[in-house]
Every structure is written in C-alpha cells, then in structure tokens.
Amino acid sequence: MVDPVADPLAEVVLHLLVAFGLGALIGIEREQSESAGAIAGSRTFPLFALYGALVWGFFPDAFPFALAMLAVPLTVAYVARVVYEGDIGLTTVAAALLTVLLGAMTMHSQQAATLAVVVGGAVTVLLTVKDPIHEFADRIERRERLASAKFVLVVLVVLPALPDREVExxxxxxxxxxxxxxxxxxxxxFVAYVLGRVLGTERGIAITGVVGGFVSSTATTVSMAEKTVENATLYHVCGFAVVTASIVMFPRALIEVAVVNPELLPHVVLPLGAMTLVGAVAAVVLYWRTTAEETVEAEELENPFRLRPALLFGAIFAxxxxxxxxxxxxxxxxxIYATAFFSGLADVDAMTLTLSRLAADGTVEPAVATTGIVIAAVANTFVKAALAWALGTRKLGQLVTLVLGIxxxxxxxxxxxxx
Known part of the structure; x- marks a missing residue:
C-alpha cells in the first residue's frame, strides 16, 4: 500500500490544492470589489494560481516566458477597462501577477509553500481593507508624507553604507x-503615530495617553498641563493622560531590552513590570474618577519620521x-548610575539601549545595567511630575506626583x- 504522504503524486496534488485555495481566496475578494470584476474574479484567480503552479512544477525554465505571456492579455484587459470605464487602478492586475507567483511558490518547496500561504493571507487582508487605508492616507497631509518618504529613503541609503564595525x-x-x-x-x-491617525481625533483619553506615551510622553505631559491652566476642572482627566503616557515608558523600555539584549530581559522585567502594573492600576482608578463630561481634545500628533529629531536622538544616543x-x-x-540619572532626565531610550548593549558585550554586569535602566526611568518620571507642577495647576501637580511617586x-x- 502506498503511503499518501510519501506518494509524489499525492504531494503534487496537495500543493496544487493549496495554490487553488490561495487563488480562490484572492479571487473571491476581487469579485466583491467594485471594479475588479471587469478583469478577473472568483473563477479567474484560481486559474492564475494553477497556471503558475503547473508551469513551475513541470516547466520551471519556461516560467519567465509564461509570466510574460500572461502579462499580454492582462494588459489588453486593463487598457480596455481604462477606455470603456475610465478606471486606471492597477490593483487587480498586480494581484493577478502576484497570484501567479504565489501559485509557483507552492510548487517550489515546502518552505516556499508555507510562505505563499502567509503572503496570500496578507494580500487578501490588504485588498479587503481598501477603504480604511484610503481614509488613513487622506488624514496625512502632503508634508507629512514627504517627510516620511525622505526618512525612509535616508534609512535605506545610509544604513547599508555605514560600516558595521567599531571606528577609531x-x-x-x-x-x-x-x-x-x-x-x-x-x-x-511611528507605529503609535499610525495608530493615532487610524483612530482619528475622536480617540478616547485612554488611547490618547497610550499613543502619546509611545510618540512623546514629555509632549503629552506638557500638553495636558497646559490644558489644566485653561480649565482647572480637567485636572483629573489630564492627570490620567499624564500618568498613562508616563507608564507607557516602562513597557517601551522592556521592548527595547528584548530586542537589543534578550538575556537582560529577565533582570529588568520585575522592576519595570511592577512599575507598569502599579501605574496601570492607578490609571484605572483615575479613569473611574473622571466624569463623562470631563473630556479633552486629542492633540495632533507629530510624525516621528522626521530627519532632524532622528539625527538628534542619534547624537544623544552616541x-x-x-x-x-x-x-x-x-x-x-x-x-553608570550617575550617567543614567542625568541621561534619564532627557531621554530613557538612549540609556536603555546603551546599557542593554553594554551588558550584551559583557562591559557591565546585568545587575548594574538593570539598576541603571531603572534609575533612568525614575529620573524621567520625576521630570513628568516636575512639568505637571511647573506648567499645570497645583491639583494636577499633586495628583501626578502622588501617583507617579507610588x-x-x-x-x-x-x-x-x-x-
């Protein structure tokens, strides 16, 4: 009796079924879209996937030619749609060519087939969320898009050119x-910035604090303090936003440690985790004490993908x-402790990354690195309380100092x- 798993024919059929499923998944989505049906839909996309799978499985050397041959009818269909319907969108054409490639990947190897399933799912999701993506893009001003493009370009150009070694x-x-x-x-x-843009200006005060904490907890503190000067009755809700933005700093530091030096994470997770947990409980208590009428307008977030602040942080970190x-x-x-304190007054990220790197290199002990990171976080927390006192009302200063002190x-x- 033939083992179906070891049977080459059964394996080929299985991979063809995977290709067919991916094509059907994308095809159903395209069928339901407003303009895609004029070119291809729920029947054509599975055929695209099978086309790519069969060509790659039995005639791999002819795959480039087969892809070029398919591009011809797709181009004709696209031109016809532009002429008769005035629709110049390329999404369906691009999805069709990608479906052919995904079909070919299912026959290439087991790893490629797995990757094809992941990519196919991601493509389907991307095609499905057309309206939210366009709404998000419309919220971003032209200058912000230009700033992001410049930053990404600089990253892609500069990063490969920099030497990956110590320079005397x-x-x-x-x-x-x-x-x-x-x-x-x-x-x-930037992830937090995108979240804030997706949620829009009507996001709740809790999201305002969390997003503000990841983008700039200092800017959030300054903004909330100034609002209490304008309206002293808002000190509870503004205090909640300040506390939330401040405690976001701790899980942010944990993420940085986990990326730079995972071995240090067990040492810092207890103190920073405790500060996060206690701060979250205190924030929940503050939130319960705010009334439905106590609301503040969410601040307009600045795009973190700006070159000057990035260069400034790079200089500080160095x-x-x-x-x-x-x-x-x-x-x-x-x-180390003195440096951590004075550095933490301005920025926690630089010290967290520095001590994580030094601990990974063996330059400092994990206990010293942990203590330094906590000192930097504590120093920066003191700054938030000081800003609340200096720029806000006395009640805001007392409230923020009490909570952050705990x-x-x-x-x-x-x-x-x-x-």
Missing amino acids: ALYGLNPRFVWLMVVFVTGLG VVLLVSEYANEWFGASG VVVSGVALLAVVV
Whole structure:
C-alpha cells in the first residue's frame, strides 16, 4: 500500500490544492470589489494560481516566458477597462501577477509553500481593507508624507553604507548600530503615530495617553498641563493622560531590552513590570474618577519620521553610549548610575539601549545595567511630575506626583529584591 504522504503524486496534488485555495481566496475578494470584476474574479484567480503552479512544477525554465505571456492579455484587459470605464487602478492586475507567483511558490518547496500561504493571507487582508487605508492616507497631509518618504529613503541609503564595525575616529562607536537604534526607536513612535491617525481625533483619553506615551510622553505631559491652566476642572482627566503616557515608558523600555539584549530581559522585567502594573492600576482608578463630561481634545500628533529629531536622538544616543563606557571604566558602577540619572532626565531610550548593549558585550554586569535602566526611568518620571507642577495647576501637580511617586517606590522596592 502506498503511503499518501510519501506518494509524489499525492504531494503534487496537495500543493496544487493549496495554490487553488490561495487563488480562490484572492479571487473571491476581487469579485466583491467594485471594479475588479471587469478583469478577473472568483473563477479567474484560481486559474492564475494553477497556471503558475503547473508551469513551475513541470516547466520551471519556461516560467519567465509564461509570466510574460500572461502579462499580454492582462494588459489588453486593463487598457480596455481604462477606455470603456475610465478606471486606471492597477490593483487587480498586480494581484493577478502576484497570484501567479504565489501559485509557483507552492510548487517550489515546502518552505516556499508555507510562505505563499502567509503572503496570500496578507494580500487578501490588504485588498479587503481598501477603504480604511484610503481614509488613513487622506488624514496625512502632503508634508507629512514627504517627510516620511525622505526618512525612509535616508534609512535605506545610509544604513547599508555605514560600516558595521567599531571606528577609531568615532572613539570606538559602531556607526551602523547607532543608526539602527535610531531607526528602531523612531519606528516604535511611528507605529503609535499610525495608530493615532487610524483612530482619528475622536480617540478616547485612554488611547490618547497610550499613543502619546509611545510618540512623546514629555509632549503629552506638557500638553495636558497646559490644558489644566485653561480649565482647572480637567485636572483629573489630564492627570490620567499624564500618568498613562508616563507608564507607557516602562513597557517601551522592556521592548527595547528584548530586542537589543534578550538575556537582560529577565533582570529588568520585575522592576519595570511592577512599575507598569502599579501605574496601570492607578490609571484605572483615575479613569473611574473622571466624569463623562470631563473630556479633552486629542492633540495632533507629530510624525516621528522626521530627519532632524532622528539625527538628534542619534547624537544623544552616541554621546550616552560613549559617556557610559568611560564612566564605567573610570568610576565603575557609580559612574553608570550617575550617567543614567542625568541621561534619564532627557531621554530613557538612549540609556536603555546603551546599557542593554553594554551588558550584551559583557562591559557591565546585568545587575548594574538593570539598576541603571531603572534609575533612568525614575529620573524621567520625576521630570513628568516636575512639568505637571511647573506648567499645570497645583491639583494636577499633586495628583501626578502622588501617583507617579507610588509607581517609583514599587519599582525601586522590587529592584532591591532583584539586585
């Protein structure tokens, strides 16, 4: 009796069925779209996928020619649609060619077939969310799109050109690592920025705090403090936004540690996790104490994909990295702690990434790196409280200081247990 798993014919049929399924999935979506049916739909797309699978499975050398042959009728159908319907969209044509490639991938290898399923699912989702994507794009102004394009272009051009080694002229810094960390931190902010744009200006105060915390917790604190000066009765809801934006800093730091040095994560997760948990509980209590009438207008978020702030962060990160290395060499752990405190007053990301890297290199002990990261986070938390006092009302300052003070105490207490 033939084992169906080991039977070559059964394996080929299975892969053809996968190709057919991917084509049908994309075809059904295209059939339901407004303009795609004029070119191809729920019957044609499975045929595209089978076409690619059969050609690659039995005539792989002829695949480029087969793809070019298919492009001819697709071009004719596209031109006809432009002439008779005035629709110049290329989405369906692009989806058709991609479906042929996905069909070919199902016959290439098991790994390629798995990847084809993933890509096919992603393509279907992308085609389905046409309206939300267009609405999101419409919310972004032209200058913001231009800024994002410039940033991405600079990243793609600069990153490969930078040397991936320590450069003596830069006092031993690795230029590619520094720039990679700039891209990483900016990317975190951009994800939050996109979330804020998708949710729109009517997003709730909770989302305002979370999104603001990832984009810029300092800017959120300043904005909320100024709103309490305009209307003193909003101190509860503004305090909630400040606290939420401040505690987002802790899970953000955990993400950075996990990416740069996963081995350090078990050391920092307890104090930073405790600060996150205590802050979240306090934020929930504050949220319950706000009334339905206490609402604030969400601030317009700035696109993090801007070149000047990215370069500034890169400079700060490079300086903090150098100072931390020399401080550790000259003064030991006390030098690291002092650097962490003063660096944390301005930025937590730079110190978190620096100590994660130094711990990964073995330059500092995990306990020292953990303590330094917590010190930087505590220092930055103090800054939020100080801004609430300086720019907001007395009630806002008292409220933020009380809540963030409890958060800091919880983190320091658990730091003592870990260290």
